[in-house]
Amino acid sequence: MNIDISQYQQLLTISKELLIQSDIDHVLTISMDRLIEISGAERGIIILFDQAGDSLFQTARQLEKKDIENPEFEISRTIIEQVRSSEEPLYLPNAMEHPSMKKSNSVGELRLLSVICLPLIYQKVLFGVIYLDNRTIEGAFRADTFTFVQSFADFISLAAHHALVRKQLENRQILLEEELRTRYDFDAIVCHSPQMIQVLQTVSQVADTDIPVLVEGESGTGKELIARALHYNSKRRQMPMITVNCAAFPDDLLESEFFGHEKGAFTGAFKSRKGKFEQADGGTIFLDEIDEMSPALQVKLLRVIQWGEFTPLGSDEIQKCDARIVAACKTPLNILVESGKFREDLYYRLHVFCIKVPPLRERKQDIILLAEHFLKDAAIQMQKELPKLNALAKQILQHYSFPGNVRELENIVRRAVILCKGKTIKPEHLPDEIKSGFTFEQDDASQFPTFKHAKQKVVDEFERQYLLRVLHESNGVIARAAQLAGMHTKNFHQKLKKHNIRATKTASN
C-alpha cells in the first residue's frame, strides 16, 4: 500500500486523535467524519457486530457531519453482507453496473454509484464494517483514496476494538454491581468505585461464615454499614445484631456491658443484667472502636473469641456464647500492637479477615453519586422539590478532601438542601471551608488552562499529599510532622488549614 508523506502525516494525526478516545460512540463518530472528509463520500456508516453477528453499535453520518436517521433503510444490505462474508474490501466506481451487484434490489433502489466498503478486523476476527458511498458521482473515489482509506481502517479497527472492549468491561461491571446489589441487598451502600465494589465483594465472600471480621477505616467511611451488611448477609440475619461502642464506657462498666453482672456484683448493681454477648447469642456482636479498648478487657475478649465463653461480673459460672464477632477500628491495629497498646494475640484473632474501607478522597468516583443519594434523601425528608447540583458545586465537592469522609459529605449536602431556595445547589450553598482550597476552573472544561493555573493545581495537590504523608509518618502528631517537614509548627498549621486537613492521632508513642 503506497501513501505519500502528507497522507502519512494526516493518518498519524487522526490516529492520535482516535487512540486517546475511550468512548466507543466518540471513536465511531470521529472516524466517520474523518473518513467522509478524506474520501469525499456523501454518506458513511460504521457497524460493529456482536458475536452472534447482530449489530451492536453503529454510527451513520453525512457530509454535513450530522447523524443519518434510519440508516438501515439507506444502505445496501447486499454490499454489507458481501464484505462480511468475504472479509475483503470492496471498491465500486459504479455499483449499479457491477456484475455481482446488478441483481441487488437494495443497490438498484438506492441508486448507488460509488461505494467503498471495508471489513474491520482485529486479530483475524471480523467485528465490523465501514461503508462509504456517493450517489451522485460515478467513480467519486480515486484508487489512491481507496488505498488511504484502507490504511485508516486499520487504525479504526484498533481504536474501535479497544473502545468496544472497554465498553463491554464497563457493562459487565455494571451488571456485576447490580447482581451484587440484588443478591446481597447492598442497597444502603451507595458506591461505584472499584475500591468499594471490591469491599462489597469481600463482604459477600465472608458474610456467611463465622470468622471474626475487622473493619478498618477512617471516621465516617461507612464501617458500620459494612458491619450491618455482614450481619444481614449471614445465616444469623434472623437473630439480633448487637452493637457495643468500646470507647463509650470506662473499663469496669464496659466489662459489665459486655458480659453482664449478677445482683450485687458492684455498688449500684441492684439487679442482675444480661451482657451484650449474651444478647447477641446466635447473632452478631459489633464491637465498634475496638482500638479504644483497655488491655485488661482485651484479655477477656480473647477468651470469648478463643473458647466461646465468658463469666458475668460477680458470678462463678462460665457461660457459653455463640456470637459472631465483627469489630471496627479507626487506627490500624498493627500500629497499636507495635506501640504495645493492643495485644498481639488478640490482634491475630481479629485480623483473620480485615476489610479496609477506603477514605472518600481515595474513591472520588463515589462523591457525586453519594451526594445525589443524600440530596434525594434530604429532599424527601424535608418535603422539598429535588434540587440539582450545578457543575461548579460538583467540581468543588470533587476537589475537596473530606477529612470526615461520607458523614461529612452527608452533612454538607443536608445543609445545602436547607439553604437552597431554588432548584439548583450552587457553590454559595456549600460551606466556605470546602471552597477555600479550591481554585475555580473555567466553566468550559475544554478551555486550555493557563500555565499559572495548571502549575498551582499541581503544587496544591503535591502539598496536600505531602501533608497527609508526613502526618501519617508522625502518627498525627503535628509538632513532630512539622519537624519532619522542616517547617515551623505555625506554618504547618496554616498549610493544614488551607487544605482543610485535620490531624487525627493514629497512635501516641
Ligand SMILES: Nc1ncnc2c1ncn2[C@@H]1O[C@H](COP(=O)(O)OP(=O)(O)OP(=O)(O)O)[C@@H](O)[C@H]1O
Ligand atoms: N457507601 C455509602 N452509601 C450510603 N451511605 C453511606 C455510605 N457510607 C457511609 N454512609 C453514611 O455515612 C454515615 C457514616 O457512616 P458509618 O456510621 O457507617 O461510618 P463509620 O465509619 O462507622 O463512622 P465512625 O468512624 O464515625 O463510627 C452514615 O450516615 C452512613 O449511612
Ligand SMILES: [Mg+2]
Ligand atoms: Mg461507626
